[in-house]
Amino acid sequence: MDELISRNPATLEEVGRVPVSSTEGVDRAVERAHAAFGSWRTDRRYRQDLLRRCSLELTQNASLLASTLVAEQGKVGSEAQGEVWISARAFAHAAAADWMEETPGPESVGRTARIQKVPFGVVAAVVPWNFPVFLTAAKIAPALAAGNTVVVKPAESVTMVVEQMVSVLQSVLPRGVLEIVHGGPEVGRRLVEHRSIRKVSFTGSTAVGRRIMKQAAETITPVTLELGGNDPAIVLDDADMTRTAAALVRSAFFNAGQMCVAPKRVYVPHGRLEEFCDAFAADAGRIVVGDGAVPGTGMGPLHNEAQLDFVRSLLDKAIAGGATVVTGGGRGTDLPGWFLEPTLVRDVDDSDDLVALEQFGPVLPVVTYRSLDAVIETLDSQEFGLGASVWGTDETFATAVAERIEAGSVWVNQHNAVEVELPFGGVKASGFGREGGLAGIKDFLQSRVLSVKHPT
Incomplete structure (x- = not known):
């Protein structure tokens, strides 16, 4: 039987392994979820009670999940603990959320109409490796709250922690309400194209989002896509550079920069470049690079060799083209894993691949500008639109600038501040649909009209 092997990105030691799901295994998981849907959808109060218990169970198992997350994904301990806690909050929020399940339609003689909000059925949740616990929770919690059942497929390299998480949740939920399958693209295709998958x-x-859309099109299955984002941070001329730089360091190198909504390029006024860089x-x-399990470590490795090679290639190409490394550029540790220390690069522009592409790692390019209007025009002409931030002491002006940016989330004097109470998602090539907030639950509901003609 084929197996998926998880390795520690810092030490390259094996963490664990799980069997790859067979075609029949995927079918059985979907069938169990489909069989459970009929009773699960009927009692909203019952679902809310169980989701509150799920939140409690995640909290009580936080240490176990966080330690596995550090070992398997590579992030530092404090980040792993935070990821588990916000995942528990996602379930608590879904349990407490309120929405109208039915509203009256327009009146007509001899007829009564009601507009109902009903679940889709079985949802396929396909989860990446960068935040495997939270992004699983961000899909499962609202889907279950809305009355759907779920089959989750984690990325091949983070199977252990998602398996543990699902096991914790299954100890609370009825059989079949939550299922898990493991494997690569073929398992994902079998799941997405299954006739009983309704969302x-x-x-x-x-790139993978486009492939998922094509696969779902075979069965005309609706999709929610949260995709890439080459997120800009715009520093205004009146910004407090000390505070702005410190905040951007934390945001850019969180999870070693492997966050879809992290700042991946910074635009700084030409006259303030030196101050910002310093x-x-x-x-x-001051960030200590190393094994995330070791206390005092501020940033762990990249998650895999391919990601490190991609980021390193962008950095090397930029340097060959005349870019200057302000800080970083090395490995930062003698450990054998996939390391690259926090790196800031200057003397680049929008034509450099390091700026134009989503590097998804701990390298941040800084681009100078003389015209704020030109920066915004450039950003809005590009394909991504997930997140962005604006930094300045004049809050009114900074907010006005933020409102001109095409993105699903725009922050002022902060970045990647994702909250479970607020909707999150992108525009343009960054996807569509929303997770989080009440909008995230409504994304797992569809409208149905029930119209009854009365006897005359």
Whole structure:
């Protein structure tokens, strides 16, 4: 039987392994979820009670899940703990959310109409490797709250922690309400194209998102896609550079920069470049790189060799083209894993691949500008639109600038501040549909009209 092997990205040691789901195994998981749907959908109060218990169980198992997450994904301990806690909050929020399940339609003589909000059925949740616990929770919790059942497929390299998480949740939920399958693209295709799948929720790269859309089109299955984002941070001329740089260091290098909504390029006024670079380098230089399980480590490795090679190639190409490394550029540790220390690069522009592509790693290019209007025009002409941030002391002006940017989330004087109470998602090639907030639950509901003609 084929197996998926998880390895620690810092030490390259094996963490664990799980068997790849067979075609029949995928079918059985979907069939169990489909069989459970009929009773699960009927009692909203019952679902809410169980989701509250799910939140509690995740909280009580936080240490176990966080330690596995550190070992398998590579992030540092504090980030792993935070990911489990916000996942528990996602279930608590879904349990407490309120929405109208039925509203009256327009009146007509001899007829009564009601507009109902009903679940889809079985949802396929396809989850990436960068935040496997939270992104699983962000799909499962609202889908279950809305009355759907779920089959989740985690990325091949984070099977252990998602398996543990699902096991915790299954100890609370009725049989079949939540299922899990493991494997690569073929398992994903079998799941997405299954005739009993009524909705697909996917988080990952734009390239894979396009493939998921094509697969779902075979059965005309609706999809929610949260895809890539080459997110800009725009620093205004009146910004407090010390505070701005410190905040951007934390945002850019969180999870080693492997976050779809992390700042991946910074636009700084031409006259303030030196000040920004000095402040940023001072903060970034204090980050300790190493094994996330070791106390005091500030940033772990990239998750896999392919991701490291891609980021390294963008950095090397930029340097060959005349870019200057302000800080970083090395490995930062003697450990054998996939390391690259926090790196800031200057003397680049929008034509450089390091700026134009989503690097998804701990390298941040800084681009200078003289015209704010030109920066916004450039950003809005590009394909991505997931997140962005604007930094300045004049909050009114900074907010006005933020409102001009095409993105699903735009922050002022903060970045990647994702909250379970607020909707999250992208525009343009960054996807469509929303997770989080009440909008995230409504994304797992569809309208049905029930019209009754009365006897005359």
